Amino acid sequence: MGKFNKTGKRGMPELNTSSLPDLIFTMLFFFMIVTTMREVTLKVQFRVPQATELEKLEKKSLVSFIYIGKPLPEFQKKMGAESRIQLNDKFAEVSEVQDYIYQERENMKEEDQPFMTVSMKVDSETKMGIVQDVKQALRQAYALNINYSATQRQ
């Protein structure tokens, strides 16, 4: 039975880690492809409503965002707990929406301008009053393609 004797310590063979960086890089590339850069820091909190008939937003470069929701807790002291509008990185009033749209449109290529889409990310508990005001402002600014952001309902 000499075959099974356990004389002499058998060292654990070292794990070859030379491919570890490659694995991590693959993960990195995966995340770089599926995710998008976050453009703004949110100052309002919102949970978008649920719906079933959704369409995907194509071409991120053509899309401008308008956020409406309650201010985050750290801003509530200053801004109150009512729903507010956020454009780019700051709170805004309804009257500023038009200028924002004009500005966004300026930044686009001329041939892309007719395809501009405005995505409204609105908290599901918001009252329609403020949404309606924003919609009227968008109409005045001729930003007619809009998209009500929503999540898929199961």
Next chain:
Amino acid sequence: MAKKKRAVPGINSSSTADIAFMLLIFFLITTSMDTDRGLARRLPPPPEQNQKDDNILKKERNVLQVRLNKDDQLMCGKEYIDIKQLREKAKEFIANPYDDENLPEKHKKNIPLLGDCMVTEQHVISVQNDVGTSYQAYINVQNELVAAYNELRDELGKAKFGKAYNECSEDEQKAIREYYQQKISEAEPKKYGGKK
């Protein structure tokens, strides 16, 4: 002078994994995974200064009034309904399958690929909401209406081309869209009483 070949010491690459990890974490933090999806809508252009309200010109049978009040109660036509009934109501209204007197009138229209059809071209679904309506309720209504159109389009696609609307070719889709045109008008909100 026989030169001995000097071995190049291998670069220690054990830290590349750490570097890659740091990059990975950086991207995880700065990016967001959310795929943006939503209900696509088109707003009507702003009203001209001296333009008359063209809703008045519409016959009553061509208009489906959908109203939402501040308590998110839904009214369709002249009765209170549940959100689940809205889709069927809207489908019946848009298609008017039995040529009902009270539902929108049909006109003959020549559509490429489909030929002469009787379509309810004049129909309008008018959505009216209150200032106090919640956004979720509003989206529910919009969603049901879009769903009604999508179902009708699917049915038509299956009947004429043997496939759902999404699978049809571009021309076929255009023909179907022509048959069932989406006409959802959004009137200005009204304050039906209640606090603002």
